[in-house]
Amino acid sequence: MLELEDNSASSADNIFNTLRQNILAGSYQEYMKDLIETLSDDIRDSLDPRISNNRLMHIKNKEYFFEISLPGRYFPLDRGGDIHLLDSMIGDMFSLQTNTSIKNIYINQVEWEDLNLSLKIKKQTPEKTRDxxxxxxxxxxxGFSVKPRLGLSDTDYFDRCKEVARAGFNIIEPDTRKILLSEYDLDKHIEFASEICKIQQKHICAYSVNLSNYHGNIHQAVEKLSRSVSRGPIVIKIDTGLNSIWRIKAVKEAKHDAIITSYPLIKKSISNRVPSKLFDELLSYNGIDIMYPGGFVALPGNGRHYNATEDITHLSESIYKYSSHIKSSKFTPTLTGGLSAGLIHLYYELYGPQVGLFIGGAVSTNKNGLEAGATLCSDIINFAVKQRKNASSYKEIAIPDSNLIKRIKAETDSEYIIPKEFIKHNKLENLTDSNWKIWTSHKF
Incomplete structure (x- = not known):
């Protein structure tokens, strides 16, 4: 979308033509006409304002929708074209420093056929991650994000990891700012990973080693981690910052079936130029397997939301997007932030079993300690899963016994929200039942 200044004297058509010419050929005025004629046919044709896939449409006031076609061969996915496109979109692709008539440029959507085809054949799918x-x-x-983010001694930090591992969690990962700054740090966390995978024999639990800021040899780090972990998958955390995509690619080169978890740190900051859907898909294409995509609707854990009609449209859209991340973008999206113990069962019913529930505060702030918090959350999920396995409709989902509900209230001060009542009061019956038929089918 192109937004012009209110006092703009330039025509929108002229601005759009200049913008297109800048993207495809540079400053058009600097080229002689005979030099333009020597450009490749696809670029020369794209400069022609008459072609249909370069268009400008007035929306309202000084806002215009525009569409520009870029030849895909200049952005080859298998040779770094994805990084080149991202750098260009964030950088100078839509910059016209001399044109003061432009107030803002928003890129709402990018259609990239090669990327869509590549995601369809992605090897590490959400299904394989779950397997x-x-x-x-x-x-x-x-999953559990270890809190506090900073300040814990190595002993306290590892003790927290072990307590949660014993309670039944699948992934334990350091929070964003717990990074590895030296080879010594790397060795310690690899040792954590080798111990965590052995603690619980009833389920698979992995420690996610944070290589987001690791400046050593990625291949050697992954190989060392692979040799040390004797059970379960290799899990690595790479939060998406300015220098992350090459790390993601390096991890997958070293071990193609390593599972990479991520929090997209810069996603919101670049959203005006890089649409969220494109950013998610590029990260998934490069190797991210589990990620918080944003757009999760955090409901207050109280009775007011038994009738939360003002939020239901947003909630329904969010549920659809999460399913789309799994089905089309080929990564496991996570719910995180605002996951109080009393809401865990409800979120499971609303968002389904294919997502990741990454819990921090509901575990760490439990009045009876960390292990009690992890056990409580694990017990809630186990109850929810058992109910769903024996139900054909949301109407058949029972509430936990009084002991579990009392534990939620006594240990966390949060209120258990009854999924069946929430779904009924907010008219989500058909959506919920149809979603569960899809989520638990072999075709999803």
Missing amino acids: AFQLDQYQPIL
């Missing part, structure tokens, strides 16, 4: 943890079609990935 690595030996989860059936009703069990979500349960």
